[in-house]
Amino acid sequence: MISPQTTDPASDLPLDPRTAPLPAYGAGSLADLLPAIATGQQLTGFETGLTLEPADRVCVFLVDGMGWEILRDHPREAPFLTSLLATSLNSSGAPLTSGFPSTTATSLASVGTGLAPGAHGLPGYSALDPGTGRLMNQLRWQPWTDPYAWQPHPTVFQRAQDAGVETSQVSAPHFEHTPLTKIALSGGTFLGRLTGEERMDLAAERLAAADRSLVYTYYADLDGNGHRYGVDSRDWREQLRYVDGLAQRLAEQLPPRSALYITADHGMVDVPDDQRHRFDFDEDWELSAGVRLLGGEGRARHVYAVPGAAADVHTVWREVLGPDAWVARREEAIELGWFGPPGAGVDDRVRERIGDVVVAMSGRAAIVATRTEPKESALVGMHGSVTAAEQLVPLLEVRT
Structure with a gap:
């Protein structure tokens, strides 16, 4: 499970990257969810440290941006989901973790492949393509690269x-x-429906279509309203009610011998619009001295240094950001377990996609980057x- 932050928020000293909370790779992360489900459906070759009660028919409903903490803090807007909090993670009342970075492209790839970011190779919102020397946006897939090589x-x-x-994506x-769907969520039948209600109804139908079924369905607009208006805005709360x-609606239509898991790809924080926080x-x-490219996003950055400048960039970023960030060298972040289990390393094809310096904001x-982004x-x-x-996300459960 996610480890506690052990730093003093009142200190001006740089944070030690060894104190950064770690994803629960191999035991309770998003990458473990589908392998645990598949094992419960009597499939082999999906061993993981997470065990879930077997079910013949399983639906995963992933709500983009519905983190554990913000869901728990809004019981009025989400009475049904709040009533399920005690069922989370095998009725332990505890959350799963995403991986790092806690962002959509990385998390959906972890969910769909059952692999940590250091293995599937989508280590953030944008990352270096070593073949071209350019940043590649892994959510929008720009500029284009072969998805199946990536x-x-x-x-x-x-x-x-x-x-x-029988597998379906609704x-x-x-x-x-x-491209992200192709390399992270493909397999079986894709069924497109415009409204959320249509998706819930069809997901229930697909669950009942076979003796053993696996259905994935997704909703994005909660995340969008959080980005635009903040996670406690009226617009965000209205989306959470929806x-x-x-x-x-989906839970009430589950066929017999079914399990519904409701989860998310990440949570969210509001960043104040002032120089102290931005x-x-x-x-x-x-910050820009010695930097060739700036990847990632505001809360999780890959910093690519000009040749020979990585050590200086690391030192300066630690000093400038102080207690506002955990700043690690690439190899340090890998060994500590930011991109996969500690000591497991990353795939060779993935290593150079990770920044020379990796930054996780506290x-x-x-x-x-107001001009370039x-x-x-x-x-x-x-x-x-x-x-x-x-990083914490729910794993709410309904069974029939």
């Missing part, structure tokens, strides 16, 4: 379908042919780091 591992959906489980139609109704890379000569601060820098709600607000 992420060559089969998905759990593909493997389950091949083993005789999502918005425009996701069907995206999500609560969708979850109850470090502007484009305007700060200390508190509510962010590294923005104007839209991202204007967001209210952000995510990506290792804090509990971003």
Whole structure:
């Protein structure tokens, strides 16, 4: 489980990266969810440290941005989901963790492949493509690169379908042919439906369509409203009410011998719009000195140094950010277990995608880039780091 922050928030000293909370890879992370489900459906080759009660028919409903802490803090808006909090993670009342960074592309790849980021190779919102020397946005897949070269591992959906489980993905139609869907969520049948109600109804139908079935369905707009307006805004709360109704609608239609798991890809924090909390890379000569490319996003950065400057960049970023960030060298972050189990390393093809310096923000601060990333820098709600607000996600359960 996520380890506690052991630093003194009142101190001006840089945070020790060894104190950064770690994802529960191999025991209770998003990467362990589908392997545990597949094992419960009597499939082999999916061993993980997470065990779930077997079920013939399983649906995973993933709500983008619905972190554990913000869900727990809004019982009025989500009475049905709140009533299920005690069922989370085998009725322990505890959350799962995402991986690092706690961001959509990374998390969906972890869910779909059953692998940690250091293995599937999507280590953030944007990362270096060593073949081109350019940043590649792994959510929008820009600039284009071969999806199956970037992420060559089969998905759990593909493997389950091949083993005789009827698998389906029920999502918005425009996701069907995206590269991220192809390399993270493909396998079986993709069914596009526009409204949330249509998706819930169809997910229940697909569950009942076979003796053994695995259905994945997804809702994105809660995350969008959090980014635009903040996670305690009226617009965000309205979306949470809607999500609560969708979850109850699906739960009430489950066929016999079914399990529904409701989870998320990450949480979110609101970043105050002031200079104390928003470090502007484009305007700060200390942060930009020696930096070739700035990847990631505001709460989790990959910093790619010019040749020979990595050590200096690491030192300066630690000093400038102080208690507002855990700042680690690439090899240090890998060995500590940010991208996979401690000591497990990362795949060779993935290593250079990770920044020479890796930054995980603490508190509510962010590294923005107002000139080169104007839209991202204007967001209210952000995510990506290792804090509990971003990394902890529910695993709520309903069974029939």
